[in-house]
Amino acid sequence: MSIATEANPDKVFLEALEQAFEDSNKDFARAYYLFATAKLSETYNSQEIYARYPVLSQEDTFRQLKVLYDRNPADEETKRMFTSVLETYIGAQVAELSDEFQNLKNKLTIDVADMGLKQPNGETLTQLLYEDVTEWLKKISEKPIRQTLYDRMAQAYTENLSQRYIDLFQIQNKMLANLGYPDVIGFYAKTSGHHLRKLGENGKKLVEETQEKYHQRMSALYEAKTGLNFDETATRADILYVLHSESEETKAIDQRFPQSKLVPLARQTFDGLGLSFSEVATEVDFADVQTYQREVVDKTDHPTHNGMPLRRILLDITNREGKRSRAYVYPAAVPSEIYLSVKPEGGLDDYSAFFHESGHALHFAYENPELSYARALMGNNTTTETYAYLFQNLFLNRHWLRHMAGLSESEARLAVQQRALEDLYMLRRYASKMQFELHLFEGVNEPGYSLEDKGEIYAKILTQGAGFRYDPEGWTRDVDAGFYVADYFTAWSLEAQLREYLCSHFGKPEVQGEDWYLNPEAGKFLKALWADGNIAQQDLSARIGYNDPTDVGPLLRLMAHNL
Numbered sequence: 041m042s043i044a045t046e047a048n049p050d051k052v053f054l055e056a057l058e059q060a061f062e063d064s065n066k067d068f069a070r071a072y073y074l075f076a077t078a079k080l081s082e083t084y085n086s087q088e089i090y091a092r093y094p095v096l097s098q099e100d101t102f103r104q105l106k107v108l109y110d111r112n113p114a115d116e117e118t119k120r121m122f123t124s125v126l127e128t129y130i131g132a133q134v135a136e137l138s139d140e141f142q143n144l145k146n147k148l149t150i151d152v153a154d155m156g157l158k159q160p161n162g163e164t165l166t167q168l169l170y171e172d173v174t175e176w177l178k179k180i181s182e183k184p185i186r187q188t189l190y191d192r193m194a195q196a197y198t199e200n201l202s203q204r205y206i207d208l209f210q211i212q213n214k215m216l217a218n219l220g221y222p223d224v225i226g227f228y229a230k231t232s233g234h235h236l237r238k239l240g241e242n243g244k245k246l247v248e249e250t251q252e253k254y255h256q257r258m259s260a261l262y263e264a265k266t267g268l269n270f271d272e273t274a275t276r277a278d279i280l281y282v283l284h285s286e287s288e289e290t291k292a293i294d295q296r297f298p299q300s301k302l303v304p305l306a307r308q309t310f311d312g313l314g315l316s317f318s319e320v321a322t323e324v325d326f327a328d329v330q331t332y333q334r335e336v337v338d339k340t341d342h343p344t345h346n347g348m349p350l351r352r353i354l355l356d357i358t359n360r361e362g363k364r365s366r367a368y369v370y371p372a373a374v375p376s377e378i379y380l381s382v383k384p385e386g387g388l389d390d391y392s393a394f395f396h397e398s399g400h401a402l403h404f405a406y407e408n409p410e411l412s413y414a415r416a417l418m419g420n421n422t423t424t425e426t427y428a429y430l431f432q433n434l435f436l437n438r439h440w441l442r443h444m445a446g447l448s449e450s451e452a453r454l455a456v457q458q459r460a461l462e463d464l465y466m467l468r469r470y471a472s473k474m475q476f477e478l479h480l481f482e483g484v485n486e487p488g489y490s491l492e493d494k495g496e497i498y499a500k501i502l503t504q505g506a507g508f509r510y511d512p513e514g515w516t517r518d519v520d521a522g523f524y525v526a527d528y529f530t531a532w533s534l535e536a537q538l539r540e541y542l543c544s545h546f547g548k549p550e551v552q553g554e555d556w557y558l559n560p561e562a563g564k565f566l567k568a569l570w571a572d573g574n575i576a577q578q579d580l581s582a583r584i585g586y587n588d589p590t591d592v593g594p595l596l597r598l599m600a601h602n603l
């Protein structure tokens with residue numbers, strides 16, 4: 041072998057492209073943080089950033105990369121870059137249509153003048169934004185009003201947006217066919233590494249195996265909250281109310297999670313695992329852009345060479361005007377510049393969202409700085425979501441809830457049971473969506489394919505999975521392009537594999553291993569996994585001895601224990 045790598049034009053091309061991905065990601069992350077969180081910039085202009093990196097959106101780049109991908113579809117780094125460039129390429133072709141769709145959706149309003157909904161200030165609500173309907177569905181206790189609101193929301197969408205959604209759906213499938221990938225399921229299976237059909241089969245199995253327990257628990261909760269019969273009356277309009285409306289019991293538990301204790305609890309937990317959260321995650325609050333530039337940008341670009349890599353989670357917990365309230369993580373550069381933003385409000389949901397994001401942040405903070413950008417941050421979201429769910433699921437861990445979070449035994453039991461039922465609903469929903477999407481995309485580019493029966497199939501599968509009656513038209517509000525559902529569905533089963541592994545290797549059997557989070561050896565194990573970057577789901581499953589990321593066995597076992 042005597043190929044001079046410098047002269048290999050493919051390699052030069054791939055390296056330049058990867059550099060553009062890496063640099064633009066840094067620019068996007070910083071611009072977003074300054075705009076949405078630090079409030080040090082007035083605008084967030086993504087077009088301007090894209091313009092700095094023309095190579096990312098050029099037709100030539102796409103064509104050249106496609107040749108390399110088609111020649112060697114198994115090469116992980118090429119595949120990750122191709123998937124990303126393809127998304128940009130397709131996105132650019134349908135930009136006008138999808139912007140139009142999004143703008144219409146943002147402006148879509150529902151007439152509610154006759155429904156007697158009152159704002160907090162006592163005024164009667166006359167119009168409601170489509171996007172705000174879900175918040176109201178959580179709060180409305182009268183079933184007929186809830187149903188009317190839901191039906192009007194669904195009707196407004198069907199009249200204004202369904203056909204546009206279907207147009208976009210068909211154009212994107214046709215584009216894939218024209219590029220030489222008519223088998224949409226096969227194409228996404230290859231690029232994501234997901235065994236999509238097996239996920240569908242396992243989803244079906246999961247719905248069947250949990251049917252009895254789910255029906256028993258969900259119908260009891262539904263009847264307790266509404267006074268109505270579950271089988272006869274429960275619809276999709278009721279789900280948020282049944283799962284998220286406040287009760288005396290949930291209020292008491294929420295009070296155990298005050299705003300002020302959020303970060304200290306995270307520190308105590310992660311430091312105890314040996315993850316040095318207190319050192320790695322430094323609190324930031326920048327007075328001006330100059331300070332930000334000096335403290336963040338200069339240090340990332342010129343890390344001091346004391347022999348140790350710079351690992352930094354920039355923890356922004358300041359409650360400033362206009363800061364986005366949902367917790368988020370944005371890795372600008374790994375492991376040196378990872379934004380973790382939260383506007384703590386307190387309460388169980390707020391805490392578990394923060395622990396979820398902390399899982400992402402710690403994963404990125406312990407990546408090996410020598411990894412290529414493609415291995416560090418590109419690829420699908422399955423394994424990073426797995427790590428995020430691992431920490432979010434401390435809220436399903438009785439031992440942690442009692443000994444770390446300070447709940448009483450009965451509070452911990454109740455909190456776990458509620459979360460477990462909510463999770464089972466979500467899981468059955470993903471499992472059902474997975475099955476429906478396989479139906480939807482099966483033969484989508486073949487002659488004779490029709491959307492005619494898809495609504496009925498959707499309603500049947502989702503109603504079976506959720507127990508709440510779904511409306512057939514609802515599918516056009518419920519399918520994301522590119523089988524993202526597979527990432528989340530797999531992350532749930534993979535997290536259970538990881539959790540079961542940690543419990544059995546690092547916890548004490550007398551507490552079913554639930555005290556694994558106290559063992560620094562568990563932290564060491566996680567750090568070794570994280571060091572390898574955004575590994576593929578098969579690799580993670582193999583490293584913990586399951587060898588099949590779609591195996592839902594551990595998930596079913598843990599769920600049975602918690603319900």
Ligand SMILES: [Zn+2]
Nearest residue numbers: 396400425428
């Ligand atoms: Zn996440």
